[in-house]
Amino acid sequence: MNILVTGSSGWLGQTLVPRLAADGHRVIGLDPEAGPTTSVVGSVVDRTLVHRLIQGEGIEAIVHAAARHKPHIETHDNSEFVAVNVQGTLNLLEEAVAPGSRVDRFVFTSTTSLMISQEIRDGKAGGAKEAVWIDESMTPLKPRNIYGVTKLAAEELCRLFNHLHRLPVLVLRTSRFFPEEDDMAHAIAQSGENTKANEFLFRRLSVEDAAEAHVVALARAKDIGFDTFIVSALTPFRREDCRALIADAPSVVARYFPDYRKRYASRGWTMFDTVDRVYDSSKAAKVLGFTCRTNFKEVLDGLS
Template identity: 55%
Template sequence: MRVLVTGSSGWLGRHFAARLRQDGHRVTGLDLAAGPETQVVGSVADRRAVERAFAFGADAVVHAAGLHQPDLVRTRLQNFVDINVSGTLALLEAAKAAQCSAFVMTSTTSLMIDRAIREERGDAAVWLDESHAPLNPRNIYGTTKLAAEGLVRLFAQEHGLPGVVLRTSRFFPEDDDRPTALLSGPNIKANEFLNRRLSVEDAVEAHLAALSHAQQIGFGLFIASAPPPFTRDEVADLKRDARAVIARHFPDAAELYARRGWQLPRSIGRVYDPSLAEATIGWRAKTDFAAVLEALRTDAPLPFVHDASYVSPKDR
């Protein structure tokens, strides 16, 4: 298959493009920044760059390019519209004209978080799945990604272009955008595998599953996150005393954390539920909180990447 991958120099894009090549597919990479997986340097908002990329031939598109949360402090609001919305539209129109068999878009769970959820105002954790509504993104990033999702849905319904949207949870290697002096970067990431994180390897597998199932399902929207060890009936306890809930599921977690000088979360305000992706496209993340604890238990390398010095190629 000939696959056009946007964002091919980025953290997800370069991992995904390399995996496609490994599986025998022919890949064309489009990115603002040069890189080993990028053949066309340009923006998805530049229709001439999109045309150059499609000139290599494309049977499917995996759209991983876009402006993200960290870009809020360093770029104009208009750029979010140009790249995340207009760029997605340009790709969809080109994919339709090329009669592509699948269009897979990387979206974000961030667009599901309004201010009330972010500030954890309720008495219980919020259990988030694809049925969560109404959606009220708290910034231009989430607003434009939600608009782009709507375009993918529209082209599936109106033009028969099979589309899958993946709302991915966090898989970036750099430090959190809201660091705390109390917890190290690896400690924060390990905690997030309880409710809101994904390894980049599992993100790649989710996109592969979406690509292979797009024609079958026509349109699909899925949360891609590590499976939480909790159940919906534990949401009040998670908000009140997360450590007690974690101890019920993992009796040695506190001891394993103590050996590293780490801390478990005292309270958890939201949980992403990826079970629809498992039921529909057969994808389930391999790296979860149990895998993190097993690494601590056996003194093995942590099953995720932390690189505090990482800078996206487009920002260098």
């Protein structure tokens, strides 16, 4: 297939573009920043450019991973988020269904961040008695910042275009896979690697798994039509663990992984005292047919 990947110079794009090329696809990478996985430097906000690429390159599938992200809140105003995350998505969708277009599938990279309200974000500090179990049935969604609001609006555009034009669209709400440090409600003194390892229990995946989820979504989009999936490492936790997770997360982890404390001690690592949310990615496993390869057990087994 001829595939347009937006955000091709980003962390996901750098992994996804070569992965798709390895399968024999012709990939056109679009990003405002030049890079080895970007063939066209430009923005999804440029409707003329989007039209030229989709029509001129005979694009058959679109992976829309370009976005203004949460870290950009400190450096970009709200209108920039609307322009890129909402108008940019609309440009791609409209050109995908325009006369002469060959696009027959669309995969949108969304975020689990839009599912986190301020109340959830405050967690135990806000008086929560148990961790929040998060799956695709959660409603109403009340994103807490401009990033989440615009990504939710873009999801709704995807739903609308499937409804109006029968364009197959799959929305992937990915949890954390970026390498940078992030603001943590569960602040600990140890390294970022310690934090990331802990997060594989309930809110993280590897960038390789994120890319693979998009590959699977491209293959399954026409069969499914439209759907939304949380993409995150499968959690070992169960719903009945939620009260204990917010009160004493290390004890819950020890029930599932009795040797984790010994392995963590060898690195000087610690577990979060509390876990305020758990992303349930079982729908992706059951409906999409995708499960992350990397999980907490694999991370634990890699520790000496």
